[in-house]
Amino acid sequence: MTTKTTVARTVDRSSRNMVLNIGPSHPAMHGTLRIVAELDGETITKATLEIGYLHCGFEKLAEHRTYNQWLTVTDRMNYVSALANNIGFVLAVEALLGVEVPERCAWIRTVLYELSRLSDHVMNIGLMAMDLGAMTPMLWSFKERETLYDVFEACCGGRMTMSYPRVGGLARDVPKDFKERVRFGIKGIRSYCDEIETMLTKNRIWLDRTQGVGILTKEDAVQYGATGPVLRASGVPYDLRKDAPYLCYDRVDFDVVTSDTCDVNGRYHVRLDEMREAVRIVEQCLDKMPEAGPINVDDYGVILPPKEKVYDQMESLIHHFKLIMEGMRMPVGESYHATEAPNGELGYYVVSGGTGRPHRLHVRAPTFYNYQPYPLMIEGRMISDAIAAMASLNIVAGELDR
Numbered sequence: 001m002t003t004k005t006t007v008a009r010t011v012d013r014s015s016r017n018m019v020l021n022i023g024p025s026h027p028a029m030h031g032t033l034r035i036v037a038e039l040d041g042e043t044i045t046k047a048t049l050e051i052g053y054l055h056c057g058f059e060k061l062a063e064h065r066t067y068n069q070w071l072t073v074t075d076r077m078n079y080v081s082a083l084a085n086n087i088g089f090v091l092a093v094e095a096l097l098g099v100e101v102p103e104r105c106a107w108i109r110t111v112l113y114e115l116s117r118l119s120d121h122v123m124n125i126g127l128m129a130m131d132l133g134a135m136t137p138m139l140w141s142f143k144e145r146e147t148l149y150d151v152f153e154a155c156c157g158g159r160m161t162m163s164y165p166r167v168g169g170l171a172r173d174v175p176k177d178f179k180e181r182v183r184f185g186i187k188g189i190r191s192y193c194d195e196i197e198t199m200l201t202k203n204r205i206w207l208d209r210t211q212g213v214g215i216l217t218k219e220d221a222v223q224y225g226a227t228g229p230v231l232r233a234s235g236v237p238y239d240l241r242k243d244a245p246y247l248c249y250d251r252v253d254f255d256v257v258t259s260d261t262c263d264v265n266g267r268y269h270v271r272l273d274e275m276r277e278a279v280r281i282v283e284q285c286l287d288k289m290p291e292a293g294p295i296n297v298d299d300y301g302v303i304l305p306p307k308e309k310v311y312d313q314m315e316s317l318i319h320h321f322k323l324i325m326e327g328m329r330m331p332v333g334e335s336y337h338a339t340e341a342p343n344g345e346l347g348y349y350v351v352s353g354g355t356g357r358p359h360r361l362h363v364r365a366p367t368f369y370n371y372q373p374y375p376l377m378i379e380g381r382m383i384s385d386a387i388a389a390m391a392s393l394n395i396v397a398g399e400l401d402r
Contacts, residue, residue: 016040020383024053028131028387030395035374035386042382047375054401062361066327067093067167070358075161077365077399081120082161083112083152084341085399090165091246092337092348097167097330099297105169107289110248111182112155112164113339114278114285118189119148120342120394121229121271121278125196128268128391132209137199144192147185154181167328168303169296179286186279193275200268210265214377214389217262225369228344229274230393233259233266240340252284264392302328327356336364343367343394365399 020037023029032053038046058077062070074085087109094101101109126141149159154175156164164171175181200206216226221234231238239256241249257273259266296303304323305316330352338347344366353359370393378386 017045022383022386024050028390030127030390030397032397032401033371033390033395037378037383037386039383042384044378044381044383044386047378047386049371049374051371051397052401054397056398056402058402059361059363062358064357066323066356067330067358068323068327070361071165071167072161072163075163077363077402078120078341078343078346078367078396079160079398080123080396081116081342083164084116084120084339085346086162086165087113087247088337088339088341088346089348090167091339092335092350093167093330095337096333096335096350096352097302097328099168099299099302101169101297102294104290104293105295106247107285108170108174108178108295109165110252111282111285111289112152113247114282115148115151115182115185117278117342118186118275119145121275122148122189122192124342124391124394125268125271128264128388129200129206131387131391132206134200134206137196140192140195144188147188151178151181151185154178166296166303168299169294173295179289182282182286186282189275190279193272196272201272207265209384209388210263210268210392211261212263213381213385214264214267214392215262216373216377220373220376221262224373226344226373227366227369228340228342229267229270230344230370232257233270234262235260240338240345244338246337246339248285248288249281251288252281254281264388267392329356330354338364341366343396343399344370363399363402365402367393367395367400371395371400 017038017040020039022035022037024032024034034050036048036050037044058073061073071086071089074089075082078085122141122144126138129137152162153159156162156171216230216234218234218236221231221236227238235258237256237258242256254277257270257277259270300316300319305319309316310320332352332354334351336347336349338345345364346366347364349362349364350358351360374389374393377389
């Protein structure tokens with residue numbers, strides 16, 4: 001015999017507030033994000049964030065993969081700019097290993113990193129416009145992104161997930177027409193920036209939806225650990241490409257773009273101007289990049305030997321077998337290396353126990369920190385302002401949840 005239990009529930013009928021779930025199944029939530037919003041009419045009085053719907057245990061997976069095997073996981077975090085994640089990770093491992101890639105490889109990586117920044121920013125601007133009701137900029141964005149993806153595909157065969165870099169170099173050399181393909185791609189980006197300026201920058205609807213919306217003050221941005229365009233749009237000129245140079249960024253000229261408006265419009269302008277700066281960087285890299293030369297370190301204990309040597313030389317065959325089956329032999333120690341990813345500071349903290357697999361690995365994902373002050377931006381604002389603020393943060397759930 002079962003007994004039915006009744007739970008008494010007290011309802012405050014004098015309260016005008018209601019609770020609304022925004023997401024996780026909502027096109028404006030840019031992934032699988034949930035905001036529990038308490039509303040007074042259409043005004044958000046309190047917002048509580050909930051993440052973890054896309055949690056995949058990426059960092060734990062690293063303990064059961066060799067370093068180059070786990071490289072493929074980095075593609076799945078920020079899949080909008082996968083190459084930036086790839087390059088950031090191999091730089092962290094190379095710092096622990098104490099190896100430096102050849103000159104030509106460093107220039108190629110710099111070009112690819114900036115192309116990833118362009119593909120990320122171009123999509124974010126297009127999706128910001130789409131979230132606020134403008135479809136045309138979004139379609140323009142997809143067109144230009146596909147041109148950049150053509151370059152990635154020519155290099156490694158993949159468009160969205162590349163896994164092109166390797167610890168100690170690259171999987172293979174770039175195609176012979178690499179420079180021509182890149183120049184064609186950035187030519188389209190330059191035109192895109194001008195068209196977007198015409199379409200959005202002085203558009204009255206766009207200004208009404210973005211100016212004074214999603215305010216994040218300089219003090220709050222620093223306190224919450226925000227980085228990237230979100231931080232620079234709050235007036236802080238922090239950019240790891242200048243403040244802690246890596247690859248070839250100390251050999252090219254570019255400006256750190258900032259804005260003091262601290263709002264959605266400021267984040268839009270920072271990303272748009274950063275795209276123009278990225279084009280400047282890529283053009284300089286193409287001019288300075290050696291036409292020929294090695295792309296991998298000369299150490300078969302780190303990088304796979306060429307196939308022709310594996311077929312003919314016993315030592316190369318042994319190196320190949322050991323790298324595939326056990327991974328490279330790493331020194332005992334730990335390292336943290338951060339790069340200026342499109343969304344902000346992307347850091348990898350690697351702990352080695354001396355085997356071919358990481359003992360521990362942690363990712364300092366920029367969107368995880370950029371997302372934390374979101375309630376500050378939207379409490380006291382309308383629901384429609386919450387959509388605009390979310391779009392300006394460029395949250396990628398794969399990187400946020402991991």
